[in-house]
Amino acid sequence: MGLIVQKYGGTSVGSTDRIKAVADRVSNAKRRGDRMVIVVSAMAGETNRLFKLASDLCDAPNARETDVLVSTGEQVSAALLSIRLQALGLPAISFLADQLRIATDSNHGRARIKSIDPARVVQELESDRVVVVAGYQGVDALGDITTLGRGASDLTAVALAAALKADVCEIYTDVDGVYTADPNLCPKARKLRRISYDEMLEMAGLGAKVLQLRSVELARRYNVPLVVRSSFNESEGTWVGQEDQSMEDVLVSGVTLDQNQSKVTITGVEDRPGLAARIFGPIAAAGIVVDMIIQNASADGRTDMTFTVNRDDVRRTLELVQRVAKEIGATGVRSDDQVAKVSIVGVGMRTHAGVAAKMFEVLADERINIEMIATSEIKVSVVVNSKYGELAMRALHDAFVDNAAMQFPGESA
Amino acid sequence: MGLIVQKYGGTSVGSTDRIKAVADRVSNAKRRGDRMVIVVSAMAGETNRLFKLASDLCDAPNARETDVLVSTGEQVSAALLSIRLQALGLPAISFLADQLRIATDSNHGRARIKSIDPARVVQELESDRVVVVAGYQGVDALGDITTLGRGASDLTAVALAAALKADVCEIYTDVDGVYTADPNLCPKARKLRRISYDEMLEMAGLGAKVLQLRSVELARRYNVPLVVRSSFNESEGTWVGQEDQSMEDVLVSGVTLDQNQSKVTITGVEDRPGLAARIFGPIAAAGIVVDMIIQNASADGRTDMTFTVNRDDVRRTLELVQRVAKEIGATGVRSDDQVAKVSIVGVGMRTHAGVAAKMFEVLADERINIEMIATSEIKVSVVVNSKYGELAMRALHDAFVDNAAMQFPGESA
Numbered sequence: 001m002g003l004i005v006q007k008y009g010g011t012s013v014g015s016t017d018r019i020k021a022v023a024d025r026v027s028n029a030k031r032r033g034d035r036m037v038i039v040v041s042a043m044a045g046e047t048n049r050l051f052k053l054a055s056d057l058c059d060a061p062n063a064r065e066t067d068v069l070v071s072t073g074e075q076v077s078a079a080l081l082s083i084r085l086q087a088l089g090l091p092a093i094s095f096l097a098d099q100l101r102i103a104t105d106s107n108h109g110r111a112r113i114k115s116i117d118p119a120r121v122v123q124e125l126e127s128d129r130v131v132v133v134a135g136y137q138g139v140d141a142l143g144d145i146t147t148l149g150r151g152a153s154d155l156t157a158v159a160l161a162a163a164l165k166a167d168v169c170e171i172y173t174d175v176d177g178v179y180t181a182d183p184n185l186c187p188k189a190r191k192l193r194r195i196s197y198d199e200m201l202e203m204a205g206l207g208a209k210v211l212q213l214r215s216v217e218l219a220r221r222y223n224v225p226l227v228v229r230s231s232f233n234e235s236e237g238t239w240v241g242q243e244d245q246s247m248e249d250v251l252v253s254g255v256t257l258d259q260n261q262s263k264v265t266i267t268g269v270e271d272r273p274g275l276a277a278r279i280f281g282p283i284a285a286a287g288i289v290v291d292m293i294i295q296n297a298s299a300d301g302r303t304d305m306t307f308t309v310n311r312d313d314v315r316r317t318l319e320l321v322q323r324v325a326k327e328i329g330a331t332g333v334r335s336d337d338q339v340a341k342v343s344i345v346g347v348g349m350r351t352h353a354g355v356a357a358k359m360f361e362v363l364a365d366e367r368i369n370i371e372m373i374a375t376s377e378i379k380v381s382v383v384v385n386s387k388y389g390e391l392a393m394r395a396l397h398d399a400f401v402d403n404a405a406m407q408f409p410g411e412s413a
Numbered sequence: 414m415g416l417i418v419q420k421y422g423g424t425s426v427g428s429t430d431r432i433k434a435v436a437d438r439v440s441n442a443k444r445r446g447d448r449m450v451i452v453v454s455a456m457a458g459e460t461n462r463l464f465k466l467a468s469d470l471c472d473a474p475n476a477r478e479t480d481v482l483v484s485t486g487e488q489v490s491a492a493l494l495s496i497r498l499q500a501l502g503l504p505a506i507s508f509l510a511d512q513l514r515i516a517t518d519s520n521h522g523r524a525r526i527k528s529i530d531p532a533r534v535v536q537e538l539e540s541d542r543v544v545v546v547a548g549y550q551g552v553d554a555l556g557d558i559t560t561l562g563r564g565a566s567d568l569t570a571v572a573l574a575a576a577l578k579a580d581v582c583e584i585y586t587d588v589d590g591v592y593t594a595d596p597n598l599c600p601k602a603r604k605l606r607r608i609s610y611d612e613m614l615e616m617a618g619l620g621a622k623v624l625q626l627r628s629v630e631l632a633r634r635y636n637v638p639l640v641v642r643s644s645f646n647e648s649e650g651t652w653v654g655q656e657d658q659s660m661e662d663v664l665v666s667g668v669t670l671d672q673n674q675s676k677v678t679i680t681g682v683e684d685r686p687g688l689a690a691r692i693f694g695p696i697a698a699a700g701i702v703v704d705m706i707i708q709n710a711s712a713d714g715r716t717d718m719t720f721t722v723n724r725d726d727v728r729r730t731l732e733l734v735q736r737v738a739k740e741i742g743a744t745g746v747r748s749d750d751q752v753a754k755v756s757i758v759g760v761g762m763r764t765h766a767g768v769a770a771k772m773f774e775v776l777a778d779e780r781i782n783i784e785m786i787a788t789s790e791i792k793v794s795v796v797v798n799s800k801y802g803e804l805a806m807r808a809l810h811d812a813f814v815d816n817a818a819m820q821f822p823g824e825s826a
Binding site: 016019020050053054056057058059061062064065066068069071072075076078079080082083084086087093094096098099143144145 | 429432433463466467469470471472474475477478479481482484485488489491492493495496497499500505506507509511512556557558
């Protein structure tokens with residue numbers, strides 16, 4: 001008899017009919033003898049509806065009160081699923097974050113979980129009840145409701161799975177699993193049967209929206225096996241877990257495309273210590289995440305500094321950078337929204353050389369110019385003109401994923 | 414500097430525009446220097462929407478889970494009002510029942526308040542914040558959310574006012590105050606400036622829906638002055654408080670009409686001790702409230718027993734009564750939905766004789782037959798054929814309320 005934590009996302013509980021379908025699924029799993037903890041998101045659209053109400057009343061709604069407001073979405077889902085499970089004759093009970101002492105800091109809207117007290121859950125599981133938990137929320141030291149950030153019902157599920165030492169944490173969503181590329185853009189994309197935490201982190205960070213980044217980090221830290229599955233069918237899904245030998249045989253697990261970046265360039269920056277800190281300090285202080293940073297080789301003591309930020313942040317970034325550029329005597333600032341970041345991810349890169357070189361070759365064959373390059377142990381990212389983004393993605397998918405012969409570039413070419 | 418508890422009902426916070434209007438009102442009151450606690454209901458329609466979701470999933474939804482579900486309505490309102498107050502530059506903070514330890518029993522759906530810990534509210538008021546509280550909800554000894562019954566945000570407000578020893582509890586609604594009769598049915602009805610707790614209790618119990626019955630009982634017990642006002646205009650409203658000398662000069666404060674009763678008659682009941690208990694025991698056990706009970710004078714050892722119940726309960730009542738009637742050898746059971754209860758209420762009756770007689774005279778003049786009569790210290794109720802209900806109400810209003818000469822029947826006629 002195992003202990004399973006299941007999490008159902010907004011589309012999975014998006015209507016009373018969908019909640020009925022989820023209850024049937026839980027009921028079937030329960031009858032196989034497992035102990036079950038179910039974490040639910042708000043019904044699809046509900047969180048946005050609540051945020052809209054707040055923004056109708058205030059341009060910048062207070063974060064504490066916004067958390068009181070939006071946390072009701074998950075509360076409603078949890079109660080409704082519990083009601084439906086009971087209608088099926090399955091003993092069930094719902095809990096909110098404060099009842100399970102899902103303790104967080106007071107960083108409203110993006111609080112971090114500090115601890116969970118699983119005693120009440122354990123007790124209810126021992127009474128053979130299905131425990132339904134409102135995702136996305138926590139409680140701080142003052143007893144105030146906090147929320148954990150968008151998509152963070154995944155985090156609630158993983159944290160509970162870790163605290164309960166669950167056998168598996170199943171994330172139910174509206175896609176079948178993790179794909180080698182976005183199937184909407186890349187027709188040859190196929191579902192991965194298995195993927196390592198590290199690869200999933202790179203994929204999540206690079207724009208694959210299947211799993212929330214922080215939840216994968218937490219799963220890796222506590223070694224919680226994840227399964228990403230669809231609640232709309234019986235397909236197997238993708239298993240996310242610790243890297244093993246067989247994974248290294250696969251050079252590239254996935255290709256990602258991020259069309260939501262902008263490139264900012266500061267030209268004629270004097271090439272002396274401390275200037276990078278002057279430039280990026282204020283950006284970080286403003287809470288803007290800088291992704292890739294490239295500093296060109298210095299010519300006559302001056303250099304160009306180029307970096308990418310999320311497109312939503314580009315206006316604020318330019319304001320900050322233009323001020324600094326003037327102070328440090330840079331010659332100019334320019335930005336470019338017409339960029340796309342294309343990446344290949346795979347733990348196999350750790351043990352196989354020449355992957356980046358092969359990637360550049362594939363793009364060159366398509367006559368796609370590379371504007372920026374960044375690499376990590378298990379990832380190579382390039383920035384290209386956005387009009388070539390999808391082409392680059394498909395070409396790389398063909399070369400690395402679809403074409404088995406390319407799995408070992410050392411042997412090919 | 415006073416302490417004011419204000420409660421805003423569902424229509425008063427029924428949209429973001431309405432919430433803005435309420436915030437303006439609170440803001441104006443606050444600027445007069447008072448400390449303010451605001452209790453809010455769910456936005457109009459929201460509680461019904463949530464109940465509907467539950468009933469889509471289960472014919473008889475679990476009461477604990479239903480409370481988790483429907484309590485979100487008030488939570489949303491509290492957060493939104495707090496957000497709007499802050500947008501106006503007024504420091505505000507919202508609280509849920511568990512944060513103020515509004516402790517109740519575990520009778521989900523109609524829990525009773527056992528105690529309130531006002532410490533956190535007092536602290537926030539001393540920091541000059543407006544405290545916004547989600548009405549209608551409590552928390553039981555297990556830490557589970559309870560609700561106090563329909564309309565019970567009034568109760569939350571009165572209980573808080575009592576715990577805080579507030580100077581006044583203002584109940585904002587969509588009517589101007591308490592009227593001498595339902596203005597929709599009785600064109601000459603006028604708003605009362607003052608009314609005693611006892612009269613208000615009789616009026617509330619008799620179908621005037623302005624104030625929830627239990628909240629008036631609580632206000633009387635703790636001597637909390639109530640003011641019923643409209644949030645849609647600046648009209649003065651009605652003050653509800655302890656009876657004083659001047660109130661006794663007014664013979665009849667109001668006339669009420671209840672068109673929602675049914676009459677049940679058991680004929681040929683043997684006239685011996687214990688049979689009333691046999692009849693009404695099972696009805697009480699089924700949670701059905703019996704209002705008026707009349708036993709006709711016995712003829713040849715047999716009597717007729719007539720009583721009224723809420724029309725919604727008549728079918729269940731008949732099932733129970735028919736079974737008992739057979740057991741005790743009564744000759745028959747019949748029911749009549751075509752009845753109306755008309756009542757006159759006033760503390761002046763305590764000190765003035767002849768009010769009931771005058772009432773019967775007024776009805777006789779209109780050729781209205783009286784089917785049942787019941788009296789209390791400050792009330793006379795009659796049951797008449799429902800088609801005469803409104804006529805009876807208007808005639809009694811003309812005679813007792815509108816016509817000043819009738820205020821002292823001892824002197825008139």
